[in-house]
Amino acid sequence: MDPSSGPGERTTYVLVDGENIDATLGGSILQRRPMSEERPRWDRVMTFAEHTWPQPAVGLFFLAVNGEMPYPFVQALMALGFRPVPLSGDAGEKVVDIAIQRTLEALKDRSADVMLLSHDRDFVPQVGALCDGRRVALVGFKEFRSKEYAPLADAGLQFIDLEYDVQAFTTRLPRIRVIPIAEFDPAEFL
Template identity: 60%
Template structure:
């Protein structure tokens, strides 16, 4: 590898943008059918570790929070900081989707950083236009969530779709999900337990 290629690789960084509201709502409403218990929530440090290991360069985790009520969940913010995430607490009017707008603005700002790869943790189609604007060039793009709840619009050519449970292995417990199994991955012994 040439010195230029080594220097370019060293400068690359992946930004993991977490739409915590969307992931939490999908987990609670669609997967569990109730509010998740603490042990059923994703281990967010596994997401950044997975991306760093798979994509081969440093990761910055940005976790977007709705702080419109004027409160910060102090223990959760401390946990995010301990996992090397940067909490992004946003506030706005009741009719504003502050987390979505914050992520959209961040995706727009990343257009000016062609050396930055991007992973979005969300199922939300609200990000399609801004994520699509990042396609092309050398940039690597991904979306992490629950595969069966991922907006079809996020499944663009050039965007890797990764399952939060099965690919990233972000959970300590097996979730009660029914998912489509590619025949190459089918293990009948799982169903014979």
């Protein structure tokens, strides 16, 4: 049984590929290093998970650490209810991806649902294996997620937008997206 939940309770695991989300936000959307007010509000991610699938949520935030531990960031994550997973390895080794893959594989044997925050195609096999009747979601910016996840929608994979669905940002990001006519507001363009 999962130690984070009571008898018979399911858990939602929220796995954050911190490097991938940060690289997509800074490199593809903002095209510069994000300022603090432009970064996701991680507490909103946890609240969203708990409200979307009404059950306890456990947040695991994976980050590569080369050298010194980023203690202020780690402490902030802990204050928000995340368990930081700081990783190191040989140069060129994708330690965050390896750790997330192993975690997704380990979750196969648990009575748990999963929200993965990433766009990375490296997790497609593990996410596909979890689409076995449990709730599984890929959370990120839909225009940047790997197209390799698309076939998993038929197996139950949900796609959740970090900005529009989770509302994890306090400011509007400069994203170009297809706008459903029901949501079109000309004031945004004037």
